Structure formats: structure tokens, C-alpha cells
Amino acid sequence: MKNHGTLVILIHMNKQNVIIHGDICYSKTQKELAVLENGYLICENGKVAQACPQIPELYKSFPIEDYTGKLIIPGLIDLHTHAPQYAFRGLGMDMQLLDWLNSYTFPEESEYINLDYADKAYSLFVDALKQSATTRALIFATLHTPATLRLMEKLESSGLVTMVGKVSMDRNCPDNLRQESADAAYKATKSWIETSLKSFKNTKPIITPRFIPTCSDELMQKLKLLQESYSLAVQSHLSENHGEIAWVKELCPNVSTYAHAYEQFGLFGTDNVPTVMAHCVWSEGEEEQLILDNKVYVAHCPGSNTHLSSGIAPIRRFLDRGIKVGLGSDIAGGSHLSIFKAISDSVEVSKMYWRLVAQNSPPLSLNEAFYLATVGGGSFFGKVGKFEPGYEFDAVIIDDSKIPTTNPLTIEERLARTIYYSDDSLIIQKYVNGKEIISGKTLERSMSSC
Ligand code: GUN
Ligand code: FE
Numbered sequence: 503m504k505n506h507g508t509l510v511i512l513i514h515m516n517k518q519n520v521i522i523h524g525d526i527c528y529s530k531t532q533k534e535l536a537v538l539e540n541g542y543l544i545c546e547n548g549k550v551a552q553a554c555p556q557i558p559e560l561y562k563s564f565p566i567e568d569y570t571g572k573l574i575i576p577g578l579i580d581l582h583t584h585a586p587q588y589a590f591r592g593l594g595m596d597m598q599l600l601d602w603l604n605s606y607t608f609p610e611e612s613e614y615i616n617l618d619y620a621d622k623a624y625s626l627f628v629d630a631l632k633q634s635a636t637t638r639a640l641i642f643a644t645l646h647t648p649a650t651l652r653l654m655e656k657l658e659s660s661g662l663v664t665m666v667g668k669v670s671m672d673r674n675c676p677d678n679l680r681q682e683s684a685d686a687a688y689k690a691t692k693s694w695i696e697t698s699l700k701s702f703k704n705t706k707p708i709i710t711p712r713f714i715p716t717c718s719d720e721l722m723q724k725l726k727l728l729q730e731s732y733s734l735a736v737q738s739h740l741s742e743n744h745g746e747i748a749w750v751k752e753l754c755p756n757v758s759t760y761a762h763a764y765e766q767f768g769l770f771g772t773d774n775v776p777t778v779m780a781h782c783v784w785s786e787g788e789e790e791q792l793i794l795d796n797k798v799y800v801a802h803c804p805g806s807n808t809h810l811s812s813g814i815a816p817i818r819r820f821l822d823r824g825i826k827v828g829l830g831s832d833i834a835g836g837s838h839l840s841i842f843k844a845i846s847d848s849v850e851v852s853k854m855y856w857r858l859v860a861q862n863s864p865p866l867s868l869n870e871a872f873y874l875a876t877v878g879g880g881s882f883f884g885k886v887g888k889f890e891p892g893y894e895f896d897a898v899i900i901d902d903s904k905i906p907t908t909n910p911l912t913i914e915e916r917l918a919r920t921i922y923y924s925d926d927s928l929i930i931q932k933y934v935n936g937k938e939i940i941s942g943k944t945l946e947r948s949m950s951s952c
Pocket of ligand 2: 582583584739780832835
């Protein structure tokens with residue numbers, strides 16, 4: 503009886519029940535926002551119960567957090583970023599992908615053999631991610647196990663929900679980033695997966711072949727074994743840059759598209775766990791069909807695609823065909839961690855695509871791009887990205903009164919300005935699974951910095 507009582511108390515303590523009050527806004531559909539001025543958003547057991555104009559009798563006992571006059575939006579999802587590249591973002595932006603990887607990325611990533619260096623750099627990354635509007639993210643680390651576990655520890659204590667990949671590479675990269683054999687990579691990756699599954703609740707391992715050029719056939723076969731044994735999601739890169747695509751053709755003459763180079767190993771969409779491919783700038787025809795058929799997510803990274811002169815991904819066409827799309831910061835191909843910035847970038851590049859490439863491809867509206875950043879990427883994590891019953895309670899509270907204006911604005915207009923300003927210092931609180939994750943101290947710091 504005594505033990506049973508303890509269990510009940512523990513379960514009760516884990517329940518997240520709260521009501522937040524303010525100006526609520528989320529994507530009802532791909533094109534349409536739902537808006538509730540001065541509304542109440544009810545969180546029961548860490549999930550959205552409802553968004554409503556008055557508090558129903560049933561929930562009158564829940565504590566209320568008053569954010570009157572503040573914007574309340576769903577947490578944003580970063581479907582593709584690289585933690586070890588955060589420290590050099592903004593450098594090498596005159597290069598294209600393969601030169602940039604060799605000149606900046608690989609030398610920087612080889613530093614993560616040094617755990618002190620990794621600790622310092624990963625603290626910068628996690629602090630910034632926590633302070634941003636992102637609540638969930640898919641993250642590449644490096645191949646170094648201790649550094650990757652250190653990153654995962656920091657993410658776990660941040661309160662964010664993430665999937666992290668120890669990066670797999672065994673060819674076409676510097677010696678100090680190359681795993682000595684596919685078998686050694688298998689053993690190291692297996693042990694890292696087991697440690698992380700035991701150690702973390704909100705920080706899950708994800709299978710991460712960097713991209714086809716750096717992964718031998720044998721390594722891909724081993725990664726498939728691990729993916730299947732532990733039922734893990736998969737992340738990688740696809741059809742980002744012309745030079746890269748030509749290289750994959752040379753390396754894999756027997757497959758018809760770059761996507762099939764993953765598909766031949768069973769690493770391009772599986773039945774029960776999702777796969778995401780970053781970029782897909784030049785995906786078309788048979789490859790586009792495989793993305794659709796295998797329900798593979800596209801992580802659209804417009805900032806990175808522009809900086810590295812990769813091109814403009816045909817997102818309107820992907821959406822019209824029913825392909826799943828979310829947004830990614832792709833640090834450090836992208837120079838901003840903010841998914842607000844990725845939203846405005848995705849609208850801007852779609853306008854260029856419409857004007858310069860395909861006049862029958864209307865640009866993304868701001869509402870559509872906001873949808874991609876919330877519901878689009880959110881579905882990778884389950885019921886995430888909306889304030890509808892049963893969705894995970896992930897919310898961001900924004901004090902947009904700090905953006906000066908002379909006229910009163912609608913909630914839609916306030917959201918638009920928040921997106922285009924992309925200023926993390928406007929964020930005053932974040933909830934993930936119903937839990938506040940920004941502490942009073944961090945909050946004070948961010949308020950005094952504006
Ligand atoms: N393709 C393989 N590795 C990378 C990377 O680190 N960044 C980008 N943008 N593309 C890649
Ligand atoms: Fe990337």
C-alpha cells in the first residue's frame with residue numbers, strides 16, 4: 503500500500519496542468535491561421551486540452567499564467583541543423599558546398615575529439631537553441647562519442663525535445679574524421695545508441711549517415727541493421743548541390759537517382775519511423791516520386807541553399823504533390839539558428855523561384871511558411887505544432903510590444919512582424935510538453951538585453 507501511495511504522488515508530480523492566457527495564434531490549415539484574442543490555452547497532463555475564450559468549469563482549479571497582451575504561438579521545429587558548426591556560422595559563405603565542407607566544416611568538426619572544446623562549443627549552441635523559438639530539433643553532431651553524449655546531456659537538461667545523430671563517415675573525408683572500418687563504426691554506433699537510450703528521455707538517437715559520398719556500402723548496410731534493431735529515425739542530406747550530385751552518380755553508377763543510393767540499403771523511409779532528407783533542391787522525377795511514395799520528409803533549408811549557392815528547392819511543387827516538408831536552419835550552411843528567419847527566407851526564395859524559374863509556381867504565403875515551421879516539421883515528432891486537443895503542449899510566449907509601432911495591429915500582423923524581425927530577445931517563455939523551460943534567471947537576462 504505504501505509503495506502504491508508513492509507511485510500516485512510521483513505520477514501526480516509529473517502531470518503538467520496549467521492555463522496560459524494571452525493572444526493565441528496557430529495554423530488551422532496549411533493556408534489559414536486560427537486566432538484567439540485574450541484567450542485561454544489549457545494544458546492537461548502536458549497536452550493541449552483546448553484553446554478557448556473562457557475557462558470551462560472543469561479546469562477552474564488549474565493554475566493560470568497571465569500573459570495578457572503577449573503572443574502565444576506553437577513552438578517552432580528545426581528539422582535540420584548541425585550543432586558542431588554553430589561556433590563558425592557566418593564564415594566561408596562565398597564558397598559552394600564541397601569546398602566549404604573541406605575548408606571550414608571538416609577542420610572545425612575534427613576539434614570535437616577534444617571534450618573540453620566540445621563542452622564549450624556545445625554550451626553556446628544549446629543556450630542559443632533554448633533561448634530561440636525552437637522547441638524541437640533534429641541535430642547532427644560529429645562522429646566523436648564522448649562529445650556527442652555531452653551534447654545530448656546538455657540538450658536533455660535544457661528541456662527541449664531533440665533527436666541527435668552521431669555522424670557516420672568512413673570514406674572521402676579527412677583521416678581524423680574517418681571511422682577506421684565499417685565494423686568499427688557499427689560497434690561504436692551501437693554502443694552510443696544503447697547508452698543514449700538508457701540515459702535520456704527527451705533526447706533520442708537518430709541514424710545519421712552524413713551523405714552518400716562519405717559512407718561506404720558496407721557502412722550503409724550496418725547502419726540499416728542498427729536502424730532496424732532499435733527502430734530509429736534516419737536523417738541525411740539529398741540533392742543539395744550540382745557537384746555533390748555528379749559525385750554521387752560516379753560513386754553509385756548502378757542506381758537511377760541519388761535517393762535510390764539510400765533506398766538500396768533500406769535507408770530511405772521505413773514503415774514505422776520517419777526519415778528526413780535535408781535540402782532536396784534538385785530532386786525531381788523518379789527521385790521526387792520516391793520521396794512521396796516512401797513518405798520521406800524534406801527539410802527545407804532556404805538560408806543555407808542561398809549562402810552556399812545551392813539553388814532554390816521547389817517547395818510549392820512538393821506541397822502540391824503532398825510531400826511532407828518542414829524547415830531547417832542548417833547551421834552553419836545557414837547562418838541563423840532562428841526558425842523565424844527560416845520562415846521569412848522560405849517565403850523570399852519562393853518569390854525568386856516564381857519570378858525567375860517557374861511562373862506557374864506561386865510563392866509561399868507567410869501563413870504557409872509558418873505552417874511548415876510548426877505543423878510541417880512537428881508531425882515528424884507526432885502530434886506537434888498545433889493548439890488542438892491531444893497535441894503536445896509546446897508553446898512560445900512573445901512580447902512583441904517591444905517592436906515599436908504607431909498603429910494598433912491585428913494578431914496576424916503581430917505574428918508577421920515577429921517573424922520578419924526574428925529577434926529572440928522578444929521571447930519571454932517557452933513550454934515543452936507543458937513544462938516551462940526558460941528559468942527566471944535566463945528570462946531576466948533576455949529582458950535586460952533588449
Ligand atoms: N552535406 C554533407 N554534409 C553537409 C553539411 O555539413 N552541411 C550541408 N549544408 N550539407 C552537407
Ligand atoms: Fe546539413
